[in-house]
Amino acid sequence: MKKSLPLSSIRIDDSYWNRYTKLIPEKVIPYQWDVLNDKRSDASPSYCLKNFRVAAGEEKGKQQGMVFQDSDVTKWLEAVAYSLATRPDPQLEKTADEVIALIGRAQEKDGYLNTYFTLNYLREKWQNLTEGHELYCAGHLIEAAVAYYDTTGKKALLEIACRFTDLICKTFGSDDDQMHGYPGHPEIELALVRLYHATNITRYLDLAKYFIDVRGGQPNYFYEEKKRPGFRHIFGESYGFEPKYFQSHLPVRKQTTAEGHAVRALYLYCAMADLAEEYNDDELLESCKTLWNNIVQKRMYITGSVGSSGHLERFTVDYDLPNDSNYSETCASIALVMFGQRMAKVTGDASYFDTAELALYNSVRSGISLDGEKYFYVNPMEVVPQVCIDHVSKSHIKPVRQKWFDCACCPTNVARTFTSLGQYIYFIEENELFINLFIQNETTFTIEGKKVTLSLVTDYPKTGVSKIKVKTEDTSINLNIRIPSFAKDFSVTINDNSTSGENKNNYFHISNVKDGDEIIVSFSITPRIVYPNPKVPNNCGKVAIVRGPEVYCFEECDNGENLAALELDTSSPLIEQWQEDLLGGIMTIKVKGNRTIIKDDTEPFSEKYDPNLIENKKEIELTALPYAFWCNRTTGEMLVWIRAC
């Protein structure tokens, strides 16, 4: 079974990623700590830590915030854990230990842990799995606990999580005296697999399998629980209620299309992939592949984001990918990275990382500002700020990143993702090392008891050249280097000798790499014009620019207002310009195009507005920059898919 290398063994020092990997511990974790403690007057109140203090009996009050508010703390703790793996910070660790102790004091005697129900609705525990998010919060608690144990070796949070999980194991299952339900928001399933690996306690893995297998059975559990006397809606009578929204319309093995709330769906699929591997369950793996293909081929944006419907943050139908009213939640892209990593791990096929990398480099990064204090929950493909007003269909689209959110899942999710970036770079299995991402780092690990140090030096994606050096004591490793789908001229030299190598599942396989070997991987990264699948209605006639893993966009501050009136000349060359001083160093792209300009526009439509008339057309040079970095200068329009001429 492939595993990621431990985070503590990987030192990332990458000219491209440092802007995030340094930012998170230096600014984001402290900023989020302030927010979770309601110390930022410019951000929505969080109540998170207060809720735990109240539950611990140390303050008076009720739980405030969303039903899943607790998870913001545990996701923050998870980010802290990953950060401590490579960046010791005794003060931060002390703070985290105190939070963990507080969480422990807020835990009920039987292990139950959820401030919303403990403080506000004690009698409603487990009574509304559809909306209650208890199991979701438990999942994030478990993930934080495993992370904190892995990187600090401290067991306090793990013990809290196990006590709660043991209660959940008692409460849910197939026995007659157990509840036969499953979470409205999947998350605990993948967390239980992690907990099993941390503890070797098989009942945790079994419970994950139970939740997966029972999901979507008939009669639908979510309909049934609503019939119980005293059932109370948390989000209102009509909240998204249809089984598809909750991925409970069919048993998971019968599901063939990605449905409903995108984050729920993808966390579920992650657990399905995990369990397919743990149980060697080919049927479940086939379902994962089918769902993956449905997403990637028909329901995913070019930036690796998903969720076409603003209403309910959800998948809709094949090829419905509106650019200006979509959801494309940051968390959903994070979940897609997680699903892609798992699919690559279980199948051994590197091509899943093409999509994981796409999401990571584009819509996950767009979710956070370069100063680390502002976030996008929703990541549109195009924005016209003046239409994103309150109380209209597009009010979910924010033209600028926000300080915080009432429902603040994304900021902490970005933090835990970027602090654990190392987990995506490598897989190891016996003496096979798999390199999935081209991120400059040095890592040390052992193979058959022998220490191996590998350094990967690259300025990717500025170029596609990576230099890999191996130091080892008297052993050899096999290297498997991912061949990105766009790397048509992928080539490898070993100690300056070219090698033909072998493409194994989209990894370039090199056997018997020894101490002192230097491997140079290179492929060209040139900007390309890509065309949409014509079945996506709103993209017909448009093109996008991609360069390596990065999708490009056009911003108003470079190209003037009314970006929709621009056309890109596809016959004109795409000129790269490295701009060292811009946004931490980025590659911009210049290309010729034109703009439609109408002088007298008092009519809503007219024969006179023909854009092909010389008086209505102006030639201009267009400037594009990577989508990840949009909205880091001024507020304005943004566009990914641009009309072509």
Next chain:
Amino acid sequence: MKKSLPLSSIRIDDSYWNRYTKLIPEKVIPYQWDVLNDKRSDASPSYCLKNFRVAAGEEKGKQQGMVFQDSDVTKWLEAVAYSLATRPDPQLEKTADEVIALIGRAQEKDGYLNTYFTLNYLREKWQNLTEGHELYCAGHLIEAAVAYYDTTGKKALLEIACRFTDLICKTFGSDDDQMHGYPGHPEIELALVRLYHATNITRYLDLAKYFIDVRGGQPNYFYEEKKRPGFRHIFGESYGFEPKYFQSHLPVRKQTTAEGHAVRALYLYCAMADLAEEYNDDELLESCKTLWNNIVQKRMYITGSVGSSGHLERFTVDYDLPNDSNYSETCASIALVMFGQRMAKVTGDASYFDTAELALYNSVRSGISLDGEKYFYVNPMEVVPQVCIDHVSKSHIKPVRQKWFDCACCPTNVARTFTSLGQYIYFIEENELFINLFIQNETTFTIEGKKVTLSLVTDYPKTGVSKIKVKTEDTSINLNIRIPSFAKDFSVTINDNSTSGENKNNYFHISNVKDGDEIIVSFSITPRIVYPNPKVPNNCGKVAIVRGPEVYCFEECDNGENLAALELDTSSPLIEQWQEDLLGGIMTIKVKGNRTIIKDDTEPFSEKYDPNLIENKKEIELTALPYAFWCNRTTGEMLVWIRAC
């Protein structure tokens, strides 16, 4: 002051309009009667008549349906009244008289009349003007009463309406012991002007003026009333609440942009135009012109529909006109016709009828099926049926007309509009007759006591030729014939002699028309390609076809699925084809174009999908038909704005 000719004096017999003017009395009014009596198991229950019977103490129960459910009955009665004007139907009139008597029995002693409050919330009368719709329902009651009195001479409903209005006059006004509020949903204001004309009671006109003048003052009445103890929300805490939604953000004379719920806005503007005329109020008229121009130049769809936001059925901002997620409510287009008629009346400028005609011929007609039993509430510019699913952002878009609606304002509104079509054809003022619309009819009226009969013979908009014959006893009239904005070659002959005439405010003015004169108006109606204002983002690169007052669209059943993949060749001629047997006789238009076809589409985007590659392009002939008639054959995609090449 210009007036419409009485409906009873106009016999419409028009090859184009007969499909509706005969349909309404023959099928729609009986169908709606069944629905209002809950006799159609295939349509949403209405409860309308039942509510009145319960309020009259003749059945037990509570009011059911929307808070404004009563207005469906009064709008139906208004349609019946207009229908009886030219099509006597003793059985229908007897039914209407019985309904009127029932309404009378449901009226409270003090004149109050509203089944929702009488039956369910007696203590909340007038306490929630924001959401309560009491004044809105009163307005529709008044309109029905005036209509029924005008066409039947019967006073029963008028007396009911006056009793209620007298109560309202006592309740609302500037005196200290009166309420200083105004309706959340305008409608009563324009109705009060009608009631004043029917009764000559000036306090009704004064109350209309009061409601208009007090609206949008500070502090905002709608905020204030929420502070009262016991205030109860009807539509929920957050229902569209911002002053703009209710056109109460500013005094109406300070409003310069069309804001909020489109129907509310337009009913308000209608009353403003009425009062500008009644009081010779130039300032108010200027506001009307400013609002009109804002709508027509910046916030209106090519079909004459408005309401860019699906959420809250409202205006958004200038040039925000999404094609596939808009509201474009049928009622809003009806209200735009009403506003245009009033603006033409008060200013004497025929050009307002260009927009009124546009709305009438396109988005009002699209609101009803040719069998009269199915309705569109929402009239999109493009539809892909498979994306219009429940619980997503586009769930308000219905790809097929519906049997009825829980909120059923539109079906009865269409019925009253088409049965009173005659009101829009003519204005008369002394010996000046104004012809606004080219609809075949014969009308008889008097000028200075002398009878004049005028017949207008036309097949408009099949052609732009209309023959006008005048018979009169020893008098003459001046004729003013609207010159449509698209009629660039508008010409007139009088008794076969051409005449240069005079363009007076976009009317072709002919003086001294005598008995036996025959006037032939002609202008060419040829299909034209129009281009969007490039400030409308989603229309850039697209074109539309218009022909006379009709906007064209493309349907899947003529052009295959995936209409977005089509391009229209703007250099190719638009070929007209009259199809006598299709949908009651329509002019279709054929034009060359092409379709992008990708064979291997397993990738979401690709360099291989270039639509300019020969293997990806197929030349085809496109077929367009008038937008008004879409979705009368099979369910499928529809598109107005099509990509151009």
